[in-house]
Amino acid sequence: MFLTAQKYPQLVRLSYELRLDILNLIYSSGGGHIGGSLSSLDLIIATYFSDIFKNNHFVLSAGHICPALYVTLAKKGYFPKSKLNTYTELGSILQGHVSTDVPGVEYSSGALGQGLSFSCGLALGDRNHQTVCLTSDGEHQEGQVWEAAMFANKYKLGNLINIVDHNKYQIDGSVADIMPLDDLAAKYIRFGWTVTVIDGHDFNQICSAFEKARDSDYPNCIIANTILGKGIPTMQYDYHYHDVKALPETIYHRAKADFESIIKKMDPTYDFTA
Amino acid sequence: MTSPLKSIRASFGQTLVTLAKTNTNLYVVSIDLKSSLFLTEFAKKFPHRFIECGVAENNAAGVAAGLAKTGKTVFLASFACFSPAINWAVINQSICQNDLDVKIVGSHAGLMSGDLGASHQMLEDIALMRTLPNMEVFAPLDASETELIVKTIAHSHHPAYLRLVRPESPDTHLTKKFTIGKSLVIQSGTKITVCGYGPILTQLLDPKYQNDHLEIINCSSLKPLDDKVILKSLKKTGRLLVIEDHQQNGGLGDALAHLVLKQNLRVKFQHLAVNNQFGQSGKDYHQLWNYYGLGPAFINDAIKKLLPSSHS
Structure with missing residues (x-):
């Protein structure tokens, strides 16, 4: 399917607005996992704003990319946007890895490879709703992911959707160098899943895959080809931006200006101080 | 005082069957040790509430956590040398950090596993479990106390570890009432x-x-x-x-x-x-x-x- 003339521009605009929020959040807190936050953001936006799933569960298995989830939940109204600048502060609900202290979050994570199993349990215990899990490609090196893949097939969890943020990088380098996953789609197919491979920054493709998954009787894997650091050219495809300790001033101001100018073109009334 | 020998494991399995008759939220997640944990009857009577994960302790702990998130009380049953030994990090994050209603049942604890040898004589389970925030730890004296503990923790709604042993042992009937935190x-x-x-x-x-x-x-x-x-x-x-x-x-x-x-x-x-x-x-x-x-x-x-x- 193709998104409507109203929905598509709404999602695209959110994609820039929330990229700016991630940038500000990580700049003001002095660091964070920016690369995967930017690669996964469009997938999270589509999950929360496409209205394809109704009252679905969402499990962020790759807990380190929580900035993308935090800005989305703030936009969705789960907590005030002003809280975003408390990211990683002592006592803040916005921990460095996602936790259930955040309104709207169902699963505390951080150690990779565990979220798909948790999602299997959710999907089995609540067959009436979709369970959407977001995993990274690197975490597929954990054996537990494949234990969960077997389980989902055995219990025919047609309401389970695993979105793989396939940005092809992990903390120490490229996935292909560290431990190649080879043909991830073929592996999931062999495990009995329905697989859809998409461009993870194209909302038409994302939402089309979501609809297909929603209507499927088998566990669903959406392999979303994404770009690490998407939207900030100096960061793209560079694993050194998996996380940053401090965002260089020049990169920050350049990216901020870029995002703001695009957002202004889309929505001249947008309030950047809000 | 001489007490007749009775199986702690059998008491566990029978108590779960009794509880499950009235508590339709009670689930068992099994790691291919159904018969060893005396859960065959449970699986037969409540097939939809008996979830078999195969030999995959990490996934089983995660599945148990996810099920508990949907409001179920989940008993995750295996040998202590596998669960909590293999899946400790999953118990830590997916169960304890999320404070979910999963009871980790580790049988074959201690030297009491006898002829099975070192790999099956779990001697570190209490250490692993008592350090975890949100986790409560119980080790019944005998078969009759096992029944009382299982009935009690089935209502606690938080993570717990239950240590069981392999052989039959004296059933003293000394415990008439079990209360969490009471000796x-x-x-x-x-x-x-x-x-x-x-x-x-x-x-x-x-x-x-x-x-x-x-x-x-x-x-x-x-x-x-x-x-x-x-x-x-x-x-x-x-x-x-x-x-x-x-x-x-x-x-x-x-x-x-x-x-x-x-x-x-x-x-x-x-x-x-x-x-x-x-x-x-x-x-x-x-x-x-x-x-x-x-x-x-x-x-x-x-x-x-x-x-x-x-x-x-």
């Missing part, structure tokens, strides 16, 4: 406080120990511990003997030593536990307890060290 004084005495958990403590029920020297406390609620009852006893006796089928490191002895130091008490201390070694196969667990310093001769020796005038 039962099995025998009152004035000279030595004896603390322990699980069937190994029943060695102290031998008639030769029935005297007014020994105050025997069943610490089946290992976390939370009954500080009040234990401290009251220690203030009276000033002597502590801890016996456990577990490593010295990280077990009940460590917990009680910490309690004593924190209270600035002066207490003479003997600790019968496995001393930084792995187990091995043996004819039966009595042979192994004797070999590793946990049998009657060592109990007598520890009592003498604490109370040189004792003739027990």
Whole structure:
């Protein structure tokens, strides 16, 4: 399917607005996992704003990319946007890895490879709703992911959707160098899943895959080809931006200006101080 | 006192069947040890609430957590050497950090696994479990206390660990009522406080120990511990003997030593536990307890060290 003339521009605009929020959040807190936050953001936006799933569960298995989830939940109204600048502060609900202290979050994570199993349990215990899990490609090196893949097939969890943020990088380098996953789609197919491979920054493709998954009787894997650091050219495809300790001033101001100018073109009334 | 032998594991499985008849939210997540955990009847009677994960402890712990998130009470059943040993990090994050209603049931704990050898004689489970925030830890004395503990923790809505053993053991029926965080004084005495958990403590029920020297406390609620009852006893006796089928490191002895130091008490201390070694196969667990310093001769020796005038 193709998104409507109203929905598509709404999602695209959110994609820039929330990229700016991630940038500000990580700049003001002095660091964070920016690369995967930017690669996964469009997938999270589509999950929360496409209205394809109704009252679905969402499990962020790759807990380190929580900035993308935090800005989305703030936009969705789960907590005030002003809280975003408390990211990683002592006592803040916005921990460095996602936790259930955040309104709207169902699963505390951080150690990779565990979220798909948790999602299997959710999907089995609540067959009436979709369970959407977001995993990274690197975490597929954990054996537990494949234990969960077997389980989902055995219990025919047609309401389970695993979105793989396939940005092809992990903390120490490229996935292909560290431990190649080879043909991830073929592996999931062999495990009995329905697989859809998409461009993870194209909302038409994302939402089309979501609809297909929603209507499927088998566990669903959406392999979303994404770009690490998407939207900030100096960061793209560079694993050194998996996380940053401090965002260089020049990169920050350049990216901020870029995002703001695009957002202004889309929505001249947008309030950047809000 | 001689008690008939009864299976703690069987008591566990039967109690779950009883509970599941009225509690339709009760689920079992199995790791291919259904028959060993006496869950065959449960699986037969409640097939939709019996989830078989195969030999995959990490996934099983995650599935249990996800099910619990949907409002189920989940018993995750395996051997202690696999769960919580293999899946500790999943128990930490997916179950404890998320504070979910999953009961980790680890059978075949301790040297009591007998001929199975070191890999199946889990001696570190209490240490692994008692360090986790949100986790409560229980080790029943016998089959009848197992029933009471299972019925109690099925209503707690938080993570818990239940330590079971392989062979049949004396069913003392000493515990009439189980309360989380409460210890039962099995025998009152004035000279030595004896603390322990699980069937190994029943060695102290031998008639030769029935005297007014020994105050025997069943610490089946290992976390939370009954500080009040234990401290009251220690203030009276000033002597502590801890016996456990577990490593010295990280077990009940460590917990009680910490309690004593924190209270600035002066207490003479003997600790019968496995001393930084792995187990091995043996004819039966009595042979192994004797070999590793946990049998009657060592109990007598520890009592003498604490109370040189004792003739027990």
